[in-house]
Amino acid sequence: MLTYILKRLVLIIPTLFFIIFINFVVIQIAPGGPVEQAIEQAKFSGIHELGSVGGLDQTGHTNSSYEGSRGLSPEMLAQIKQQYGFDHPAAERFWMMLKGYAHLDFGTSFFKGKSVLELMKERLPVTLSLGLWGTLIIYLISIPLGIRKAVKHGEHFDHWSAFFLVAGYAVPVFIFAILLMAFFAGGSFFKWFPLQGLVSENFDQLSFFDQIKDYLWHMTLPLIAMTVGGFAKLTYLTKFSFLEELHKPYVLGLRARGLTANRILYRHVFKNAILVVIAGLPDALLAVFLVGNFLIEIVFNLNGIGLLGFEAIQQRDYPVIFGTLFLYTLVGMLLRLISDILYRLIDPRLDFERRELR
Helix, strand or coil: CHHHHHHHHHHHHHHHHHHHHHHHHHHHHCCCCHHHHHHHHHHHHCCCCCCCCCCCCCCCCCHHHCHHHCCCCHHHHHHHHHHCCCCCCHHHHHHHHHHHHHCCCCCECCCCCCEHHHHHHHHHHHHHHHHHHHHHHHHHHHHHHHHHHHHCCCCHHHHHHHHHHHHHHHCCHHHHHHHHHHHHECCCCCECCCCCCCCCCCHHHCCHHHHHHHHHHHHHHHHHHHHHCCHHHHHHHHHHHHHHHHCCHHHHHHHHCCCCHHHHHHHHHHHHHHHHHHHCHHHHHHHHHHHHHHHHHHHCCCCCHHHHHHHHHHHCCHHHHHHHHHHHHHHHHHHHHHHHHHHHHHCCCEECCCCEEC
8 A cells, every 4th residue: 555655646746747738838829828918908008118017928939929019119028028937938938837846936926916825825715714614514414314315215205305416416516606696695686695705895893703704694605506516426425335334234133133223323334334435535625626616716706726726817827827727736636645545444455556356
């Protein structure tokens, strides 16, 4: 197992390298880069000297590549490229970026005037808050529901609960979020919850308990939207894990000894079946953080890392794009590794190196 973990940790480095390299190459090809935006801004605002021009070109080629560069002096074009580091060839810029990443230096945002690391530190609490609360709610509801479905397998409760789980799973997160906003956040129906943001503007002036109420008030709709679609997978994982245990010979032996159904379920079956569910926690975290958070932050305008990455894509803010991509990729691979380790601890027969049970 130690050999497998070391191999996975070592493979993280080339995996990150190739992911960043491929995206870097794609970025060079994509039109409408920051330099082009800066040139257009300078052209239409009548700027003849470099001032507060934002944006850069992704290729660093001469001004003949841009129609917007007509009428601008070569000196100003050179200043625009130099301001954002695009006066170097693409290969050299990629190498400089890799050296910075090796020291956890992700560069400086083109448009926000802060380092990428500082921006991610500012936005991380929002993303963590959404992700951890969402995961907690999903587990608190899905585990009891899955156990109940296992006990009532094939009965009416199992059938009608399956309908709601499938319906929640089928509706995309962002569609459900928009519906909640339309119905409960100032649309044509009710105005019970705020439309966007994590806290109110006067949050700092509120008392401690009022701050808690305000925070929960703002979190209600985002958490509902984020968790509804996450119940199905964990609920069925719990259900079939318990069903498998309930049909094992030792359960029949316990019943023959006269033990009650609840005692068998919660004293014996639970500790065996729940291990698989716990092992799936990293995968659940991965789904919530990388998919649910991203969409919810955009729809509800919550200043998390997901919204930061979305804004960076819109603005062609390349340092932020690559920084958030690096973070999400690294966290995703580490969570996958933790999931594999947990499964191995639960079932020592599982050999990931041979991809089989011993």
